Amino acid sequence: MAGLGAGLASSLLWPKGARAAAGRQMTRSFAPVAEENALIAFGHTGPVTDGGWTTAHDLGVQAVRKAFPKLRSVYVESIPYSADATRIFRQFVAEGAQMVISTSNYGDFIKDVADRAPDVAFLECDGHNVTDNLGWFYITHWYASYIIGIAAGLMTKTNKLGYVGTFPIPSVYASANATLLGAQSVNPACTMSAIAINSWFDPQAATQAASALVDSGCDFLSGITDEPAYLRVAESRGVKAAMWNLGMRQFGPKAYVSSVVLDFAPFYVDQVRARLNGTWHAAPHFLTLADGVDRDAWGETVPPEIAARADEMRSKILAGYNPFRGPIRDNSGSIRVPAGVVMDDNMIYQWDWGVQGMTGLG
Template sequence: MISIKSLSRRGFLNMGAAAGAGLLLPKTGLVRPAFAEAPLAPVDVKDAMIAFGHTGPVSDEGWTWAHDQGMKAVEAAFPGIRTSFVESVPYSADATRIFRQFVADGANMVFATSNYGDFLYDVARRAPEVAFYECDGRTHMDNLGTYYVQHWYPSYVAGIAAGAMSKTGKLGYVASFPVPSVYSGTNAFLMGARTVNPAATVQCIVINSWFDPQAATQAGTALLDNGCDVLFGIMDEAGYLQVAEARGAKAVMWNTDLRRYGPKAYITSIMVDFKPFYVEQVRRRLAGEWTPTYGLLPMGQGVDRDAWGETVPPEVAAKADAARTKMMQEGWSPFVGEIKDSKGTIKVAAGQKMTEEELYHWDWSIEGVSGLDA
């Protein structure tokens, strides 16, 4: 049995050792592991088949939709290539059967757009001639790589705008599960907000789903009823944005541009874009250059803030973007101690900068965030 943290596409499965030292690929944040064998043999585009196993429906306008756009980019870049996908792959033995069927159908490359752990690894071990990628994975093999995004940086930027636009200082967060991506997102968001409002707080409500418009709407309503006036979350749809629009509140979204569902409420979104990554990995696979990579796509290359909403004051946008520019041009990180957890314990010493590995695995709330820690 796997834990609740394993059941999230952005959670972590501690089922294998991380790869050792490797080559950092320029401008990508990805690493080519030192243990990788020779590249897999080239494949003619007319004989190639690329498969995608998705955690949700491609119509969600969120996480899965973004990955589906990546598949469409592959189709456009390589005319004649065959693609295949399955939506809403369950976290069960059915996942293994689906990934195994991809291989049986002739897939040369398989992308799992969520963390499927051993449901995927068993298939990869039995198909060494097939290239596999696991989004938000952490186990590496000669034919299995991993990828994810450094979303905590744009979350911090969005937090600055949220803190400046909030009248109550109470920020609400609609959470899927208490997993690292939620901890890092809420912590970064509040740290950004506290640069303009040191008394700001974040209240979280966990709905135990990535895609549940009704539950997200109910959670957003409850947070607003409790005094929050800016909402954030990690949902794959626009439920809480619509609540914010109806109630005269503000909201920050995830995955895609959803402003049409709440143009007055919309501040920005944590945007993900996997198209360049997918096209490049398929190109390498066809050319016979593919060995696995693993790591985090940086801000500006896979994740970023969306264009600001129509009600974001120019001075607020400028202040938030000053931090974004400093991150992108100077490599600045705001995640420097002293940082205490929600119980007041010092977790990051004064002057100590959190590593990307620590940010990726963040599993505790900072002071001011409530609703996630037991």
């Protein structure tokens, strides 16, 4: 556990485009707390030096420290998905934290603690529970993935895309499906082979998966891992790749196409400010395109005309267009989203099946 607070102008505001997801808005109020008396605790799923997911969240923690230099902040890295998580969240409460933020989905491990600490505000990334004192937030990364998928569909020569996945869970389905659907929107012949490595951070497994995908004919790699192993493979094998979490072009500048980049800082600063002011309420939140998540600047080898074609869709999405519209078939050929139906963020957030042309994810 580590962390002491430090300061940045408090002009960081809640992203204008971010919106609450459909769900029950709670009305429980929390007493204001003076900044110098405040303790904010963060529970991380990985190490803050992973260069990916946890690093992105740690940048948000650093923004909180800068915005509120008098408060204390603590964090624990690499919290397991086990009873140890419950113990750590309980310890945060015992130390006097007024707010506990988990940077991954800990389900009942955090909910059980929240239920027993009604005077503490809890916020869970990628969560699904909303109670009087527990809310959740997540990024709508599927739009950035769709945009990058358009570039993939225009750049591939084999029409075979590869995906280095982690676990068969909705966030992975949404990422892979969105990339493939974006590619198919400009190149219907595109297919995607996915390999799940059953870890968020396993460079050796990611390297092996990426090598196998390239060996099978994939000339464009994407994924959702927390480190750049498969980008290094793409660079060495002369294929293209798109990354996740942060910009990673330095690990493969010729292969790098773009990345789904995350920015939790404005949201974290806003939520902590609300807790200090006594105006925080438990609620669900989606951080939207250009307001918490976006595509990174295009790589140096992306042709300008392809970048422009993909960014036409980005502009449409920012104007309110949703590209996830039926008919959409699953990888057995059955229609899952009928014509005329648009998948909203809540539907995509629960995606648990692979689209047509996908192999390796059920």
